[in-house]
Amino acid sequence: MNGVHDMGGMDGFGKVEPEPNEPMFHEEWESRVLAMVRAMGAAGAFNIDASRFYRETLPPQVYLSSSYYRKWLLGLEALLLDKGFISNDDVAAGHSVAPAKSLKHGKFSVADVERVMVRGKFGRAAPGPAKFKAGDRVRAKNIHPATHTRLPRYVRGHVGVIERDHGCHVFPDTVANDAGEHPQWLYTVVFDGSELWGPDSDPTIKVSIDAFEPYLEAV
Amino acid sequence: MSDHDHHHHDHDHSELSETELRVRALESILTEKGYVEAAALDAIVQAYETKIGPHNGARVVAKAWTDPAFKKALLEDASKAVGTLGHVSRVGDHLVAIENTPGRHNMVVCTLCSCYPWEMLGLPPVWYKASPYRSRAVKDPRGVLADFGVSLPKETEIRVWDSTAETRFLVLPMRPEGTEGWSEDQLAELVTRDSMIGTGFPKRPGAPS
Numbered sequence: 559m560n561g562v563h564d565m566g567g568m569d570g571f572g573k574v575e576p577e578p579n580e581p582m583f584h585e586e587w588e589s590r591v592l593a594m595v596r597a598m599g600a601a602g603a604f605n606i607d608a609s610r611f612y613r614e615t616l617p618p619q620v621y622l623s624s625s626y627y628r629k630w631l632l633g634l635e636a637l638l639l640d641k642g643f644i645s646n647d648d649v650a651a652g653h654s655v656a657p658a659k660s661l662k663h664g665k666f667s668v669a670d671v672e673r674v675m676v677r678g679k680f681g682r683a684a685p686g687p688a689k690f691k692a693g694d695r696v697r698a699k700n701i702h703p704a705t706h707t708r709l710p711r712y713v714r715g716h717v718g719v720i721e722r723d724h725g726c727h728v729f730p731d732t733v734a735n736d737a738g739e740h741p742q743w744l745y746t747v748v749f750d751g752s753e754l755w756g757p758d759s760d761p762t763i764k765v766s767i768d769a770f771e772p773y774l775e776a777v
Numbered sequence: 778m779s780d781h782d783h784h785h786h787d788h789d790h791s792e793l794s795e796t797e798l799r800v801r802a803l804e805s806i807l808t809e810k811g812y813v814e815a816a817a818l819d820a821i822v823q824a825y826e827t828k829i830g831p832h833n834g835a836r837v838v839a840k841a842w843t844d845p846a847f848k849k850a851l852l853e854d855a856s857k858a859v860g861t862l863g864h865v866s867r868v869g870d871h872l873v874a875i876e877n878t879p880g881r882h883n884m885v886v887c888t889l890c891s892c893y894p895w896e897m898l899g900l901p902p903v904w905y906k907a908s909p910y911r912s913r914a915v916k917d918p919r920g921v922l923a924d925f926g927v928s929l930p931k932e933t934e935i936r937v938w939d940s941t942a943e944t945r946f947l948v949l950p951m952r953p954e955g956t957e958g959w960s961e962d963q964l965a966e967l968v969t970r971d972s973m974i975g976t977g978f979p980k981r982p983g984a985p986s
Contacts, residue, residue: 566888566915566939571908574924576971580902582826587800592900593821594804597813606943610890626891626906628796635803644806652802654809666813671820675828677869677896680943708941710888712915724871724944744942755916762934765915768942 559611559704560711562618567712567755588627595634596674602662603643606678607734611706612637682741684726689771690745694720696774698747698767706734709773713765717777718749721766729770743771825900833866834897834947835968838979839961841874842952852876855947859897868896871942876949877975881934884922884975885946886914892940897947898970905974915939925976948975955982 565571583589599609613621613633621629638644645656690696698713708730726741733739751763793801808815837859841848850858855874859865872894875883887893888911893901904910913921918935922928929935938946950972956964959982971977 564889565908565912566886568908568912569916571912574904574907574909574913574921576902576904576925576976582900584903585797587797589822589825590800590804590818592825593818594807594813596821597817598807601812603812613890622908626903631796631800631803635799643812644803644810648806648810649802652798652805654806658810658812661812665811666817668814668817668820671817671824674821675824675896676867677871677943677945679870681870708889710939710941712888722873724942727871727943730942744944746938746944748936759916760919760935762932763918763937764934765937765939767939768944770942 559614559706560702561614562621563614564711566710583627585627591627591631591634595630597666597670598634598638598643600670600674601664601666603641604637605733607706607728607730608736609633609637610730611734612640614706680727681724682726682728682739684743685741688723688743690720690723690743690774690776692720692723695777696720696745696747696769697777698769699773699775701773703731705731707731707773709769710767712754713747713749713767713769716749716753718747718753718766720745721748722746724768727770729772731770731772745769745771745774747774829866829895830899831897831968831970831973832965833899834894834970834973835965836865836961837862837874837897837947838949838968838973839964841949842956842964843959843961848949851949866896868894869945871944872897872947873944874947874949875936875938877951879933879951881936882929882975883936883938883946883948884914884918885938885940885948886911887940888912888915889939889941892943892945894945894947897945898973902970922976925971927977948973950979953979953981 613629616632643659647655695717697717700715724744727744729740729742746766747769748764748766751759807813841851851874855872856868856870859868877883891901891906915937918937953967967980969977969979972979
């Protein structure tokens with residue numbers, strides 16, 4: 559979706575402000591939100607792309623004015639409500655007042671913690687041959703799906719070169735909507751800065767994205 | 778409530794922000810429904826606080842600086858190479874190590890959200906997840922580097938890696954001069970988190986830590 563989360567190339571957000579000796583969490587509740595997201599994801603309530611999509615669909619003014627973990631909280635609430643794991647009555651009461659729904663992988667317990675500390679596997683068997691190989695020139699398609707996608711706006715319509723082939727991976731655009739994994743070939747595609755930002759841009763810049771095959775067309 | 782009772786686990790609700798109340802309520806709902814064990818949430822937080830962090834990445838970088846065969850393996854398949862180091866945290870698939878050279882500097886961003894190599898670097902700092910970095914890194918990386926007090930020769934190629942899939946990128950910075958004969962442990966002390974994101978350099982020998 560063409561949301562405010564897709565901010566590559568936007569101006570006006572000001573300087574980057576690193577915080578010296580930054581703590582891992584600024585408030586205790588941030589750590590609880592992180593833990594709830596990890597636990598409910600691992601229990602099978604949602605996949606990582608669905609959780610991203612629910613943050614992306616927060617109203618733009620909310621997205622831009624909320625702290626990182628506040629966005630995680632709002633996205634998690636919306637997702638769990640939508641999928642029926644919690645109800646509006648639960649939220650209004652601040653306690654469980656409605657029946658629970660069964661989780662794909664069951665209750666998340668202490669024994670499951672080690673599992674969430676290692677990232678999941680996203681590589682899948684290839685459903686067919688790769689369309690592109692390293693060195694091929696490709697164009698990022700000019701597409702604007704209203705649903706979740708990992709093709710940022712700033713590359714759409716631009717020509718780059720395939721640099722690496724990462725094999726086949728779960729396709730975020732479908733799995734985010736519970737429409738299946740549909741594994742797709744994944745490539746690192748490199749763009750010259752001038753292709754993205756025009757002839758007056760810094761000639762020493764190159765930018766790459768990792769693009770799923772359906773995002774690309776041969777040039 | 779007396780001051781004596783004023784304990785951080787026993788806040789009066791009126792002291793809590795709307796966000797804190799909402800987080801507590803959601804946690805109650807999820808535990809009461811039997812979706813998660815409260816102790817498991819504690820254990821997740823504790824694991825993040827103790828098991829992951831930039832020290833993991835620093836060990837990998839220091840090893841690559843001292844062991845050419847490991848460096849070659851790391852650049853070919855970082856997940857596999859890191860997996861051979863028993864003392865570093867386990868990593869998932871799809872970790873990619875990218876090497877800085879005198880002619881090319883690498884920098885990592887996630888313009889769409891906050892993708893970051895957690896197992897190598899820990900949880901990302903706020904700036905990495907915030908709009909200024911995510912918006913500008915791909916368009917004006919030299920300007921972003923200037924915000925960090927970093928400047929590169931004007932002819933150096935800057936390669937920005939936007940983490941748009943489940944691949945995760947670890948920058949292998951250049952080994953500082955003046956470290957000939959140093960041990961891996963000594964070298965690891967020089968490797969900063971930002972040098973592995975590409976927004977900084979390793980510390981120089983003798984520089985204050």
